[in-house]
């Protein structure tokens with residue numbers, strides 16, 4: 001269910017185009033690149049559609065096979081700004097028209113999707129080949145393995161699969177003398193929030209300001225009596241930072257539900273006749289009292305980011321203090337943005353004698 005103006009809202013933040021892998025006309029771009037790779041039908045396009053296009057999981061059943069590389073820019077904010085490249089199932093590294101060196105050189109993260117409901121022997125050998133090739137070209141790539149479609153598996157079965165895949169993949173690397181390659185593993189499914197959580201972690205690794213953001217959140221919550229706070233990218237529901245206390249899945253799911261409620265209600269009742277208006281703006285905020293004496297508090301931070309906090313009812317009595325601290329937090333975030341923009345501008349200016357480096 002998508003509220004009427006939400007479609008416009010989503011599409012106004014994204015550009016999509018198909019792209020064939022001959023030469024990279026965008027090689028001078030500073031956006032980190034995330035590659036989605038894996039065997040045919042492993043679920044790559046579904047992941048991209050569900051996370052970034054709000055496609056409902058059931059609709060992915062009708063997705064056609066990808067037959068060329070699809071490139072998409074995700075530019076929701078200065079922090080969450082990257083390109084996703086969805087690859088067709090079987091890529092032939094020996095095909096001379098496939099310039100894999102160019103592709104891997106500009107890559108920040110390579111997500112390899114393994115279908116956990118299928119026999120994964122072939123997927124593991126493909127993973128090994130892909131990772132070793134990519135590492136040779138660019139040792140700085142983060143290798144992320146999504147053990148996908150785990151919705152059909154029991155909890156024990158999930159853990160067992162993860163252990164087995166983890167062991168086999170690392171054994172293969174050790175046999176090739178490449179133990180130094182680090183693979184991160186995630187259990188994912190498009191039918192729950194696990195895919196959003198995994199994507200959040202992949203994206204966070206590409207945000208150089210992450211320690212600063214985490215620090216700011218830690219200072220904010222400890223001075224405001226808040227138990228947990230997330231900084232969310234509203235459109236994708238990826239959280240780009242949280243404080244240092246552990247994240248549990250239920251809390252994360254509640255935050256996602258709250259964002260959905262705010263945007264949906266705002267789309268339906270908040271826009272005054274002007275169809276093009278955004279359902280998320282400076283005035284956006286929401287308070288939800290749960291039946292277990294917990295309060296959820298959402299506030300707009302920037303055009304694309306929202307802060308979602310969990311706190312006890314008694315702490316919420318000092319709302320004035322929380323709002324004042326939030327004001328300081330917001331200002332600090334804006335300063336981090338400003339520094340980043342200035343550095344980017346300097347890097348893009350041909351007269352600047354700075355080494356061109358990804359930020």
Ligand SMILES: Nc1nc2c(ncn2[C@@H]2O[C@H](COP(=O)(O)OP(=O)(O)OP(=O)(O)O)[C@@H](O)[C@H]2O)c(=O)[nH]1
Nearest residue numbers: 041042043044045046060061065066089149189190
């Ligand atoms: N049960 C389950 N099915 C999924 C999940 N993700 C994707 N699928 C299904 O897997 C099938 C293949 O998905 P695609 O996204 O087309 O796979 P792909 O890897 O992009 O395939 P190619 O384009 O051929 O490389 C579809 O029928 C999806 O509905 C998941 O998390 N759980």
